[in-house]
Each structure stands twice: as structure tokens, then as C-alpha cells.
Amino acid sequence: MHQRIAAERDGLSTRNNMARNRSDHRKSGRASREFNFASFVWRFLASLLLVMVTYNPTQYSYVAWLRAATPEAPLGPEHFVVGVVLLIGWVILLAATQRSLGSFGLLLGGSLLGGVVWLLTDIGWIDVSTVGSATWVGLFCVAALLAVGLSWSHVWRRLTGQFEVDDGDD
Numbered sequence: 001m002h003q004r005i006a007a008e009r010d011g012l013s014t015r016n017n018m019a020r021n022r023s024d025h026r027k028s029g030r031a032s033r034e035f036n037f038a039s040f041v042w043r044f045l046a047s048l049l050l051v052m053v054t055y056n057p058t059q060y061s062y063v064a065w066l067r068a069a070t071p072e073a074p075l076g077p078e079h080f081v082v083g084v085v086l087l088i089g090w091v092i093l094l095a096a097t098q099r100s101l102g103s104f105g106l107l108l109g110g111s112l113l114g115g116v117v118w119l120l121t122d123i124g125w126i127d128v129s130t131v132g133s134a135t136w137v138g139l140f141c142v143a144a145l146l147a148v149g150l151s152w153s154h155v156w157r158r159l160t161g162q163f164e165v166d167d168g169d170d
Helices: 002-027 037-054 062-067 077-122 131-160
Strands: none
Touching: 037 062, 037 077, 037 131, 062 077, 077 131
16 A cells, blocks of 8 residues: 555656756757747748749759750769759658648648648639749748648647557658
């Protein structure tokens, strides 16, 4: 009996210490693990950077840089290294988004974004009458979908109180 009471008391004191350590961590000014709107904005900006650096309708993208190669200025190792870095970024973001949202979630998210674009076009807030403007809108939608995928586990935990745990690759 006394052992059980002591074990419960030790468990309670451990939980109190953990709570105290969390509050001390927040007071210390170090980065918090709390998810908020700014966290989503950072994820969106990172996704947007990856998308826009890879391709955009201007001459300032990786794809345009590759297309600009000529026999006088051929592709070199710098093109390869930048391409591999971009590929790593895409693999990380796409894998995280796929794990978080799943195929059906990606389909639903893409459908929702398509519907929002249609609505905003219909009421005249955005113009997709040219290939360039439609491309910009599409690139922003891809970045938004990636950002939602990167953030979904945090949103899900906040909505339901449930953690998503990966068992690892089988």
C-alpha cells in the first residue's frame, strides 16, 4: 500500500517537474514547440521559396537557368548541385505532405484550392485569363498545399488532441 502511494506521489512530482520545465523553457526565450499562425506562415514561405526557385514564369528560376544553357555556356556542376539540393527539398516536402494528408487529403486539398481559385476568379478578385497569371496562381496553390501538409499534424493535434505517430518505414 505504501509503495503504491509513494509511486503515485513520485509520478505526480515527475509530472509537476515536467510542467515546470516546460514553463521555464518558455520563459527562457528559446524557441517554443507551440504551433501558431506564424508557424504556418514560415512553412508557407519555405514551400513558396522551393516552388518559385524551381519554376516560375520569369527568367529567374532553376528551369529557366537550365533552358538558358547553350553550347557556348553548357550545363556544369553548379547546375547539378543546385538541382540535387532542390530535389532534396522536394522529396522532403512531398514526403511530409503525403504522410500527413495522404492521397485522399491531397485530392481534397487540391479540390478545395481549385474551388477557391474558381470562386475568386468568378467574383473578379483574381485574373487567370493569361498563361502567366494562371501559372502564378497554380504555383501559389502548390505552395499552399505543401504548407498545409507540413502543418497538418499540428492542426490535427490542436483540433482533436490526438498525436500522429509514424511507426517508421516498413
